[in-house]
Amino acid sequence: MPPSSYATTPGILWAPWRGAYLRQSSRRQCIFCDAVKRGPRGDRASQVVYRGREVFAILNRYPYNNGHLMIVPYRHVGQLHQVRASEHQELWEVITLMTEQLTGLLHPQGFNIGVNMGRAAGAGIRGHLHFHLVPRWFGDTNFITTTGRTKVISESLKELHRRLTARLASR
Numbered sequence: 257m258p259p260s261s262y263a264t265t266p267g268i269l270w271a272p273w274r275g276a277y278l279r280q281s282s283r284r285q286c287i288f289c290d291a292v293k294r295g296p297r298g299d300r301a302s303q304v305v306y307r308g309r310e311v312f313a314i315l316n317r318y319p320y321n322n323g324h325l326m327i328v329p330y331r332h333v334g335q336l337h338q339v340r341a342s343e344h345q346e347l348w349e350v351i352t353l354m355t356e357q358l359t360g361l362l363h364p365q366g367f368n369i370g371v372n373m374g375r376a377a378g379a380g381i382r383g384h385l386h387f388h389l390v391p392r393w394f395g396d397t398n399f400i401t402t403t404g405r406t407k408v409i410s411e412s413l414k415e416l417h418r419r420l421t422a423r424l425a426s427r
Contacts, residue, residue, distance in 0.1 A: 319390075
């Protein structure tokens with residue numbers, strides 16, 4: 257029988273590969289600006305799946321679920337009121353496009369769409385506004401998530417990038 261504190265005390269999941277990310281992020285200005293600077297030739301390494309006129313879509317390297325994307329304006333702006341009308345329109349167009357594409361590719365039963373503005377709101381990448389698009393399925397939170405506090409992602413980012421960019425190219 258586990259100790260009574262088991263249910264309330266979080267366990268430890270060792271993730272040494274995150275150390276490289278954390279060390280890099282302290283030296284980098286912004287991962288989104290880095291992806292923009294790399295340009296289309298760097299899209300595979302940056303995990304960019306789509307580039308529009310003023311907005312792009314990028315895979316989340318630490319996804320909540322398979323297919324977790326972030327929709328981002330090219331400009332480094334941190335608040336909704338700083339987004340130009342044309343960027344605002346394209347943000348929603350790309351969110352809609354990616355929702356359609358992920359539906360056809362992954363067949364989720366729903367989506368979470370949201371934005372965290374500021375550290376207090378949970379923004380992991382502060383200063384560069386971005387929308388999260390997270391596919392959801394019934395049962396995607398199960399015993400391992402609840403008791404082990406561990407998330408199982410069913411597809412590698414490399415494979416998802418390949419499949420999603422191929423789907424987008426064929427539309």
